[in-house]
Amino acid sequence: MGDRRLRDAGLLALVGYAALLALAAWPEEVRPGALDLPSRLANFALRKVGIVAGVPVYEPPRQRIVRLELNDCIRVRGFDRQGRAEVLAPPGGACFTSGVRFTIPWPELALRSLLLRSTKPTNQAAIGDYFCHGRRFRERRFAEIEVFWWVPWRDLRSGETGRTPVFVYRWQCRPAHILWERTGPSEDELRRLGVEPAG
Amino acid sequence: MLGAPVRALAAVRRWFLAPQPLDGLVAARIGFGATLFAAYALRLPYAQDFFGPGGFAGAGFYARLPFAPPLHPHVTETLTVLRLVDSAPVILVLYGTLLVAALAFALGAFTRTSGSVALVLHLLFWARNPYAYWDWAGFVIAPLAYTVLAPTGRLASLDAWRRRRRGEPSLPRTATGWPLRLMQIHVCTMYAAASWSRVDKQSWILGEMVLVALTNATHSRFVFDWTAWQPLLRLGTWGALGLEVLAPVLLWVPRLGRLWALGLVALHLGLEAVTNVGYWNVVMISALASFWLPWRRETARPA
Numbered sequence: 295m296g297d298r299r300l301r302d303a304g305l306l307a308l309v310g311y312a313a314l315l316a317l318a319a320w321p322e323e324v325r326p327g328a329l330d331l332p333s334r335l336a337n338f339a340l341r342k343v344g345i346v347a348g349v350p351v352y353e354p355p356r357q358r359i360v361r362l363e364l365n366d367c368i369r370v371r372g373f374d375r376q377g378r379a380e381v382l383a384p385p386g387g388a389c390f391t392s393g394v395r396f397t398i399p400w401p402e403l404a405l406r407s408l409l410l411r412s413t414k415p416t417n418q419a420a421i422g423d424y425f426c427h428g429r430r431f432r433e434r435r436f437a438e439i440e441v442f443w444w445v446p447w448r449d450l451r452s453g454e455t456g457r458t459p460v461f462v463y464r465w466q467c468r469p470a471h472i473l474w475e476r477t478g479p480s481e482d483e484l485r486r487l488g489v490e491p492a493g
Numbered sequence: 494m495l496g497a498p499v500r501a502l503a504a505v506r507r508w509f510l511a512p513q514p515l516d517g518l519v520a521a522r523i524g525f526g527a528t529l530f531a532a533y534a535l536r537l538p539y540a541q542d543f544f545g546p547g548g549f550a551g552a553g554f555y556a557r558l559p560f561a562p563p564l565h566p567h568v569t570e571t572l573t574v575l576r577l578v579d580s581a582p583v584i585l586v587l588y589g590t591l592l593v594a595a596l597a598f599a600l601g602a603f604t605r606t607s608g609s610v611a612l613v614l615h616l617l618f619w620a621r622n623p624y625a626y627w628d629w630a631g632f633v634i635a636p637l638a639y640t641v642l643a644p645t646g647r648l649a650s651l652d653a654w655r656r657r658r659r660g661e662p663s664l665p666r667t668a669t670g671w672p673l674r675l676m677q678i679h680v681c682t683m684y685a686a687a688s689w690s691r692v693d694k695q696s697w698i699l700g701e702m703v704l705v706a707l708t709n710a711t712h713s714r715f716v717f718d719w720t721a722w723q724p725l726l727r728l729g730t731w732g733a734l735g736l737e738v739l740a741p742v743l744l745w746v747p748r749l750g751r752l753w754a755l756g757l758v759a760l761h762l763g764l765e766a767v768t769n770v771g772y773w774n775v776v777m778i779s780a781l782a783s784f785w786l787p788w789r790r791e792t793a794r795p796a
Contacts, residue, residue: 301506301510305505305509305510308509308671308675309505309509311675312674312675312678315678315679315682316678316682316685318682319682319683319685319686320685320686320689321685321686321689321690323689323690323692324689324692338567341567341568342567342569343568343569343572344568344572344616344619344620344631344634344635345634345635346628346631346632346634346635347679347682347683347686348632348684348685348686348687349628349631349632349683349686349687350686350687350690351628351770351773352691352702352706352712353690353691353694354694354696354697354702354705355694356693356694356695357695358695358696358699359696359701359705362704362705362708362709363705363708363709364708364709364710364716365709365711365716390710390716391710391716392710392716392717393716394714394715394716395710395714395716395769396714396769397769398711398769400536400539400543400625401539401542403627404543404549404624404625406711407623407624407625407627408549408624411624412564412566412624413566416561416562416564417564419550419554419558419561420549420550420554420561420564421549423550423553423554423557423558424542424548424549424550424554427547427553427554427557428542428547428548428549429541429542429545429547430542432547448708448718450701450704450720469557470557470558
């Protein structure tokens, strides 16, 4: 009797876990409204213990994409106390937008993931602090770090090309804090802020 | 009156607990173990930058900014313990242990122990900095756990080879079915999460999403102007959409399900050739083995 109860409890746990997975993975676009809260709760509970039921991959906006984004370009510059700038990433300062490459360099991947997938202000602080004090950079004793993210694009219909500045901020190394940030700055604003054009 | 619920419960019990062939989970064990080994071996030059005290949001960061939240926004804070480890050698030792455990798990050496160690350490490193990988690293955790919980060391393993050398009889090729069932369910939830949200996205419906992905250096291995290839890429978009949207249903259909799984394997091989998405494709191909292995079912039935 005891064995049977144990087996039934185990079976119940399996069925419950499977239901949690199914609920958590059900995208809101095709989810009945009544399951909205249970689905969010299931996702929250599973993620707390490191279980990911599913991930939306290649998730575009609802509207048709007419501007083909060529990359998420992220440039990091370090400034010494005299205001002299040095490009720390990407190597050579140029953003890759054309050609063949079989792997994405890890620092580029990490910066991109942190900016696009992590949340403000933790990601800003993590990147700024790493370039101030990280083992590869601490010897240079930078005073400030500038992070600039822009997207070069090509229009699908007209073939026109351009770039959209997404975000820029300046981080102070000692004491550690953000000096300023701009979301969607214009090219004029970038010039005023001293953010040099990037290739 | 209680006949229908009792029969349903018996069917659920049978579905979860009846013995199933281990072949699919064994293939997943080899795939996941090899993936973890390759992923961490290739990150070795950046191990301290990603996970060390002087790396992104490491112990040094939290000493300077003690009120900053963990880098991982979702997991329980206990799992992010590595961010507080203020010793580079300790991180290196844990990292090395993970490398050895992942390789041993792939080879089937001390399978359950090595798999458990690899699982726990990967979870901790991922919770410390999930941005050191693509999303595959988070997804793989639960499927990896299923391969650890099942007796996957019985086949294609150093453990089985050692048993044979000692003259001990081989262990059965089947085991209780629940780890396999959880793997299969998880594969389906992955495809549901990945693809069902696409049904109202115009770029998918119009067949332009492969063009969009191939043009972007974030994903594409060949970043060119692909617009001349658009008719072909449109077929690719619709093919991928159909395969993935229907997978959570059609993978369960007898016979068709196995062919569908092979279709998905072909899709992932194609994606692997042209896109940069970390180890997503290897992980999904490994997990899909739970639907099509063993190909000849009768050879794996218990005696």
